[in-house]
Amino acid sequence: MRIKYTISIVFFVALVIIEKENNIISRVSDKLALKQTPQTPLQLSGASHVLLKRNGSFANLSKLAPAFMLMKRRLENYTEHQEVRPGPRKHILLLATTRTGSSFVGEFFNQQGENMFYLFEPLWHVERMLTLETGGTNATAAARAYRDVLQQLFLCDFSLMESFIEPLPIDHVTPALFRRESSSSLCEESVCSPFVKGVFERYHCRSRRCGPLNLTMASESCLQKEHRAIKSVRVRQLETLRPLAEDPRLDVKFIQLVRDPRAVLASRMVAFAAKYKHWKQWAMDGDVPIDDDEVRKLKGNCDNIRMSAEVGLRQPPWLRRRYMLVRYEDIARFPMRKAAEMYRFSGIPFTPQVKTWILKNTQASKEVSGVYSTQKNSSEQVEKWRFSIPFKIAQVVQRVCGPTLNLFGYKLVNSEDMLTDKSISLIEEKVFNFI
Ligand SMILES: *[C@@H]1O[C@H](CO)[C@@H](O)[C@H](O)[C@H]1NC(C)=O
Ligand SMILES: *[C@@H]1O[C@H](CO)[C@@H](O)[C@H](O)[C@H]1NC(C)=O
Ligand SMILES: *[C@@H]1O[C@H](CO)[C@@H](O)[C@H](O)[C@H]1NC(C)=O
Ligand SMILES: *[C@@H]1O[C@H](CO)[C@@H](O)[C@H](O)[C@H]1NC(C)=O
Numbered sequence: 001m002r003i004k005y006t007i008s009i010v011f012f013v014a015l016v017i018i019e020k021e022n023n024i025i026s027r028v029s030d031k032l033a034l035k036q037t038p039q040t041p042l043q044l045s046g047a048s049h050v051l052l053k054r055n056g057s058f059a060n061l062s063k064l065a066p067a068f069m070l071m072k073r074r075l076e077n078y079t080e081h082q083e084v085r086p087g088p089r090k091h092i093l094l095l096a097t098t099r100t101g102s103s104f105v106g107e108f109f110n111q112q113g114e115n116m117f118y119l120f121e122p123l124w125h126v127e128r129m130l131t132l133e134t135g136g137t138n139a140t141a142a143a144r145a146y147r148d149v150l151q152q153l154f155l156c157d158f159s160l161m162e163s164f165i166e167p168l169p170i171d172h173v174t175p176a177l178f179r180r181e182s183s184s185s186l187c188e189e190s191v192c193s194p195f196v197k198g199v200f201e202r203y204h205c206r207s208r209r210c211g212p213l214n215l216t217m218a219s220e221s222c223l224q225k226e227h228r229a230i231k232s233v234r235v236r237q238l239e240t241l242r243p244l245a246e247d248p249r250l251d252v253k254f255i256q257l258v259r260d261p262r263a264v265l266a267s268r269m270v271a272f273a274a275k276y277k278h279w280k281q282w283a284m285d286g287d288v289p290i291d292d293d294e295v296r297k298l299k300g301n302c303d304n305i306r307m308s309a310e311v312g313l314r315q316p317p318w319l320r321r322r323y324m325l326v327r328y329e330d331i332a333r334f335p336m337r338k339a340a341e342m343y344r345f346s347g348i349p350f351t352p353q354v355k356t357w358i359l360k361n362t363q364a365s366k367e368v369s370g371v372y373s374t375q376k377n378s379s380e381q382v383e384k385w386r387f388s389i390p391f392k393i394a395q396v397v398q399r400v401c402g403p404t405l406n407l408f409g410y411k412l413v414n415s416e417d418m419l420t421d422k423s424i425s426l427i428e429e430k431v432f433n434f435i
């Protein structure tokens with residue numbers, strides 16, 4: 001009798017171990033979690049209360065309602081057929097903030113080749129349209145709009161984004177798409193309509209002469225591609241994108257790119273000197289107002305980045321195998337290794353084109369690097385900020401962004417000497433990934 005029990009227990013334990021090895025348990029729990037959530041993955045109606053600013057005045061977004069309703073119906077249709085499994089198609093969302101090298105990292109995917117549909121900052125239009133007179137956005141409304149637009153774009157549907165483009169596209173054709181030329185997918189032969197004389201397109205394709213962007217053609221091309229990638233510096237909280245992770249039609253991989261906030265500020269102070277005049281003044285006077293709006297904004301940004309990363313690193317069921325944290329400093333120092341890791345995580349082949357591009361652009365000479373350039377001497381770039389940021393300012397960042405610096409393994413400095421001592425690395429070696 002006892003032997004029988006022992007055998008059963010051993011058998012059971014072995015089964016558990018094997019299942020764990022195969023991640024079957026977690027897959028099942030993912031599935032359960034998916035079933036437990038009521039099948040209303042999108043509160044689409046939410047965004048339709050948003051007021052759009054067009055021609056300088058506010059217009060009612062309700063004219064978008066038909067698009068929302070159609071999308072909602074399609075989705076409901078889909079969720080009824082629970083068995084829909086995503087194919088090998090991957091949807092990569094590169095999440096970053098400004099001055100973190102996201103254009104550079106975006107190129108890792110833009111250069112992938114014919115199988116990739118890559119979009120560069122499509123949310124630019126959304127943010128611009130939702131910017132209030134105060135200069136900010138309603139975070140709740142913006143988060144919803146970002147989420148819904150991203151979800152549609154991953155499905156090659158440009159209709160919601162179109163409604164945010166100014167001036168409004170005519171027959172789905174626009175000369176105003178932000179940074180079209182930064183997305184090689186939007187300048188391919190199949191998306192290149194005949195050049196039209198006299199139509200000015202600010203962000204025109206450089207690789208070939210094309211007419212204004214026909215979004216119908218873009219959508220058709222997108223549907224032909226195996227994988228899709230989007231880069232954005234506009235999403236504040238990873239948590240707001242949960243419906244994307246849970247959409248059975250998508251297989252989303254989130255890559256969050258972070259950088260030492262002291263370096264980000266130093267970089268911004270150089271790139272947008274006029275905006276940071278008073279920071280420089282504070283550094284000279286030696287006293288920084290504690291209750292300043294700018295300081296509060298810095299803290300808000302740091303907190304958002306940290307909170308998103310905390311959610312990701314905690315690996316809740318909806319994010320399991322979908323989240324990767326990458327530090328700018330690691331990419332700058334080991335670009336090829338980190339790119340390979342990102343590709344492995346994404347489940348997409350790391351093509352020779354990408355490798356060639358990385359080789360070429362991480363050994364580029366200093367002369368070609370401009371403020372917005374993606375070409376730079378990476379190793380040198382990593383440490384440069386330490387000589388351009390006043391120690392007082394570094395201290396302010398450390399005070400308000402302490403927990404963020406800690407989480408990502410950026411060492412605090414306690415003196416000006418330490419800040420500028422190159423023999424002391426401020427980057428702790430840290431492994432974040434669960435591939
Ligand atoms: C915006 O302005 C253009 C030209 O001034 C006009 O044709 C268009 O109807 C306006 N759009 C809205 C939504 O007011
Ligand atoms: C927008 O339009 C809808 C339907 O036309 C209307 O019910 C709603 O009150 C309008 N909202 C605003 C803020 O004008
Ligand atoms: C819902 O699915 C059915 C069957 O697959 C299809 O015929 C119908 O067109 C779909 N409805 C929508 C709104 O996509
Ligand atoms: C922000 O937008 C949401 C939803 O559109 C609305 O309920 C809320 O009142 C807005 N908040 C502010 C501060 O305007």
Ligand SMILES: *[C@@H]1O[C@H](CO)[C@@H](O)[C@H](O)[C@H]1NC(C)=O
Pocket residue numbers: 171173214215216217
């Ligand atoms: C845009 O492309 C589609 C698909 O190729 C085509 O049917 C349509 O006529 C084009 N639109 C314009 C305004 O040229």
Ligand SMILES: *[C@@H]1O[C@H](CO)[C@@H](O)[C@H](O)[C@H]1NC(C)=O
Pocket residue numbers: 362363364365366377378379380
């Ligand atoms: C990049 O900068 C580092 C540090 O200044 C230097 O040692 C290295 O030779 C540079 N590499 C290239 C390819 O210019």
